Amino acid sequence: DTGVSQDPRHKITKRGQNVTFRCDPISEHNRLYWYRQTLGQGPEFLTYFQNEAQLEKSRLLSDRFSAERPKGSFSTLEIQRTEQGDSAMYLCASSSLSRGRDTGELFFGEGSRLTVL
Amino acid sequence: AQSVTQLDSHVSVSEGTPVLLRCNYSSSYSPSLFWYVQHPNKGLQLLLKYTSAATLVKGINGFEAEFKKSETSFHLTKPSAHMSDAAEYFCVVSLFRGGSYIPTFGRGTSLIVHP
Numbered sequence: 001d002t003g004v005s006q007d008p009r010h011k012i013t014k015r016g017q018n019v020t021f022r023c024d025p026i027s028e029h030n031r032l033y034w035y036r037q038t039l040g041q042g043p044e045f046l047t048y049f050q051n052e053a054q055l056e057k058s059r060l061l062s063d064r065f066s067a068e069r070p071k072g073s074f075s076t077l078e079i080q081r082t083e084q085g086d087s088a089m090y091l092c093a094s095s096s097l098s099r100g101r102d103t104g105e106l107f108f109g110e111g112s113r114l115t116v117l
Numbered sequence: 118a119q120s121v122t123q124l125d126s127h128v129s130v131s132e133g134t135p136v137l138l139r140c141n142y143s144s145s146y147s148p149s150l151f152w153y154v155q156h157p158n159k160g161l162q163l164l165l166k167y168t169s170a171a172t173l174v175k176g177i178n179g180f181e182a183e184f185k186k187s188e189t190s191f192h193l194t195k196p197s198a199h200m201s202d203a204a205e206y207f208c209v210v211s212l213f214r215g216g217s218y219i220p221t222f223g224r225g226t227s228l229i230v231h232p
Contacts, residue, residue: 033220042123042207042222043161056217091161093220104149104168104211106220108161 004109006092012115020078021112025094032075035091082116089113119144121210123223131231136195138226140208150191151209203230
């Protein structure tokens with residue numbers, strides 16, 4: 001296992017279309033995070049999972065956004081009826097527990113860049 | 118309100134001179150603190166982390182940071198900048214929200230290194 005992988009790396013779509021991103025975390029990591037990063041800004045938290053449970057969602061995650069992690073392994077982030085403001089880099093990260101505590105260190109994928117025309 | 122603030126959007130230094138990237142946080146407890154680096158078209162990489170052990174933390178590539186609780190700061194330093202240090206640097210604080218500790222990013226500081 002070489003790290004967190006994300007697919008696709010780039011997606012260009014027309015406004016109103018649906019898109020889905022996939023993230024495969026490091027295999028032994030039970031926590032998975034989604035962030036969004038726009039140009040010149042730091043990554044903004046969207047949501048996170050511990051195993052298959054979605055434990056926290058940001059207010060940034062409107063009802064057009066949905067994330068799943070059905071078996072506690074890979075995760076998907078779907079955006080319905082995309083808008084131009086959704087154009088961003090979508091980052092996935094995973095982390096693990098050490099002696100029952102989250103080490104806090106995030107391992108990031110290289111991101112999925114979305115462009116909405 | 119809990120927050121993380123990177124005081125400079127850009128820092129420009131000459132190669133061989135010291136680097137200082139500033140980060141302050143606001144939290145009602147002692148959080149875990151991190152610095153990440155993002156090189157152009159590359160993924161985010163952990164530089165160093167503070168998790169309530171030694172207040173002076175050493176990281177990769179000669180970087181270090183000092184946790185100062187009284188000043189609620191976690192500034193990143195390096196004695197001598199190298200051209201390869203040019204990148205975007207993010208201070209990250211695990212802030213408690215909704216029952217979970219969420220790694221929360223500052224807006225980033227772009228480090229520019231001149232020859």
